[in-house]
Amino acid sequence: MSILKTLVVSGSIMLAFNSCTKEPVKNETPVPVEQTATPKMMVDGSYATADYEKRKEGYDWVGVIIQNMDDNKISVKIRSRADKKKPSCxxxxxxxxxxxxxxxxxxxxxxxxxxxxxxxxxxxxxxxxDKDGLHFYCSGGASIAGTYTKIDAPLDPAQVDK
Incomplete structure (x- = not known):
């Protein structure tokens, strides 16, 4: 029992000694860091080849319709002009x-x-x-590879392949 009392007293003295030698905790207010989220790019909409602008003059064109399915997945539909001939893509x-x-x-x-x-x-x-594989989705040697410009309205419903 005396050993137990000695351990308790020794522990209490060491605890008191340690608490006296520690620096007091400074009460500083953290500086808020301004976090700016990267704006989410809006990819949904309609895109078309340059010849889409000349569609009333009879030019063939290819369009891309993008629809968001969720935050990480999109639906891609590629369609071409279909009112004057068979659709090419x-x-x-x-x-x-x-x-x-x-x-x-x-x-x-x-x-x-x-x-x-x-x-x-x-x-x-x-x-x-693998680029040649993108010809598979088109006829007549065309390919879906390339850059399509975003347009302000849906693809022309009178011309687009459904």
Whole structure:
């Protein structure tokens, strides 16, 4: 029992000694750090090749329709003019976000990249050697690869392939 009392007294003395030698805790108010979130790029909408502007003159064109499915997935529909002849390009796919403004889809075993900015989307393959695979979705030697400019309205319903 005396050993127990000695341990308790010794522990109390050491505790008191340690508490006297510690520096007092400073009561500083943390400086708030302003956090700015990266604005989410709005990728949904309609995009078209340059010839879309000349569609009333009979030019053939290809359009891309993007719809958000959720925060990390989009629906990609590629359609072409279909009122004067058979449509030249058609694709329905889903793409997954890899980073802000960049989505990828696996098409016929090839990784296809959709890169967005405020005014356009560029469709390309991750591996340049796979680019020929993007001809599969078009006829007459055309390809879905390229840059499409964002337009303010949906693709012309009188001309677009459903």
């Amino acid at each position: 058609t694709l329905d796919a889903e793409a997954t976000k890899t980073k802000e403004g960049v989505y990828h889809a696996m098409l016929n075993g090839k990784n296809v990249i959709f890169t967005f900015n405020e005014t356009s989307v560029t469709i390309d393959t991750e591996n340049p050697q």
